[in-house]
Amino acid sequence: MSMSTVKRRVVIIGGGTGGAMLANRLPRDEFEVMVIDKQPYNYFWPWLLYIAFRGSRKPIKREIRSLLKPWVNFIQSGVRFINLQDRYVELENGRRLTYDYVVIATGATVDYSRVPGLDKVTEMFGNYHSTEENAWKVWQTLNNMKEGTLAIILAPGAYRCPPSPLEGTFLAEEFFRRRGLRDRVRIVFATFYPRPYPAEPMNELIEPLLKERDIEYITFYTLDHIDPEKRVAYSMEGEELKFDAAIVIPPHVGVDIKYMPEDVLDSDRFVQADKFTNRVKGFDDAFVIGDASALPVAKTGVTAHLQAGVVAGFFRVRMPVTQAVLTVPSMLVMVSAHS
Numbered sequence: 001m002s003m004s005t006v007k008r009r010v011v012i013i014g015g016g017t018g019g020a021m022l023a024n025r026l027p028r029d030e031f032e033v034m035v036i037d038k039q040p041y042n043y044f045w046p047w048l049l050y051i052a053f054r055g056s057r058k059p060i061k062r063e064i065r066s067l068l069k070p071w072v073n074f075i076q077s078g079v080r081f082i083n084l085q086d087r088y089v090e091l092e093n094g095r096r097l098t099y100d101y102v103v104i105a106t107g108a109t110v111d112y113s114r115v116p117g118l119d120k121v122t123e124m125f126g127n128y129h130s131t132e133e134n135a136w137k138v139w140q141t142l143n144n145m146k147e148g149t150l151a152i153i154l155a156p157g158a159y160r161c162p163p164s165p166l167e168g169t170f171l172a173e174e175f176f177r178r179r180g181l182r183d184r185v186r187i188v189f190a191t192f193y194p195r196p197y198p199a200e201p202m203n204e205l206i207e208p209l210l211k212e213r214d215i216e217y218i219t220f221y222t223l224d225h226i227d228p229e230k231r232v233a234y235s236m237e238g239e240e241l242k243f244d245a246a247i248v249i250p251p252h253v254g255v256d257i258k259y260m261p262e263d264v265l266d267s268d269r270f271v272q273a274d275k276f277t278n279r280v281k282g283f284d285d286a287f288v289i290g291d292a293s294a295l296p297v298a299k300t301g302v303t304a305h306l307q308a309g310v311v312a313g314f315f316r317v318r319m320p321v322t323q324a325v326l327t328v329p330s331m332l333v334m335v336s337a338h339s
């Protein structure tokens, strides 16, 4: 491709883990790359655990701009509409951006409305799956608690990072043990899965650790509603879990963006895609990576990272031959470095 050829435009929506990684991997000679995010920061979500359970004051976020290669354009604006049929993205101010390719990397968000009482309980005790503020609230909850029952409940539905509910539970146990309060604080982990950790091989490791640390657990517990005043969480199976403090991992859904056609979304607003190529269902020029997808894979940064690689591969095969020749040996170096 000669330098005079007009570059094709790739619009990446979301400058989180997946979006930023992909943007930096696209061949600059052939593509004009644009990242759009509604806010200026790239959040490192695992750090919510360190705020909630260790009181960490280290920053959880960095400027998206600082993470992107200089030739990648960054627009700070919310996207409210993606028209896959007419190939444009509409920003919050009404401005329309046309594209040759679009990549949806908008992550997931939490939906408190799906469990009655959950908004109030979150206000009281916080959580470690939404904002820095809510994670700080968990830290306060732990520090205020001198005795009683701490319930950590995994609400039914999608959530980010399969190990994180139990990571928080073990960190809470450590918190009270280190303060000499462990014999006065009962810790109960409740999950809708048939075992504490959903994947069996991991569970074989984790269940004995829960027993060893005297953490109680309830399985087949599908959270239905919570009475914040009485401090009772009710399951669909009819179980009542009394607590003094409750930290609930809320149901996650896709972010609030309208799509044309609407049926690319599932009922939880996640974008449906082909599991081999990450192409949005029915479209050759649209991809989805990371937590935003409806694919039956874990919602993790690792997944977003690997999927960014899959999609970058699609753009790379369109590279000029000279560039491909340079890339292949460097890929071999990477492979040998990892083996």
Ligand SMILES: Cc1cc2nc3c(=O)[nH]c(=O)nc-3n(C[C@H](O)[C@H](O)[C@H](O)COP(=O)(O)OP(=O)(O)OC[C@H]3O[C@@H](n4cnc5c(N)ncnc54)[C@H](O)[C@@H]3O)c2cc1C
Binding pocket: 013, 014, 015, 016, 017, 018, 019, 036, 037, 038, 039, 041, 042, 043, 044, 045, 046, 047, 048, 049, 077, 078, 079, 080, 105, 106, 107, 108, 128, 129, 130, 160, 161, 164, 255, 256, 257, 289, 290, 291, 292, 299, 300, 301, 302, 303, 304
């Ligand atoms: C407590 C916790 C622990 C975790 N631990 C791990 C771990 O150990 N390992 C691991 O691999 N993963 C972990 N994860 C999961 C990991 O953080 C996510 O899976 C990862 O961030 C997903 O990347 P993403 O790019 O899909 O979404 P995100 O990183 O969430 O980025 C989405 C971006 O889209 C933007 N956006 C949303 N809506 C719009 C809109 N309308 N317009 C414009 N921009 C928009 C957002 O502002 C955001 O910047 C953890 C998560 C949590 C909560």
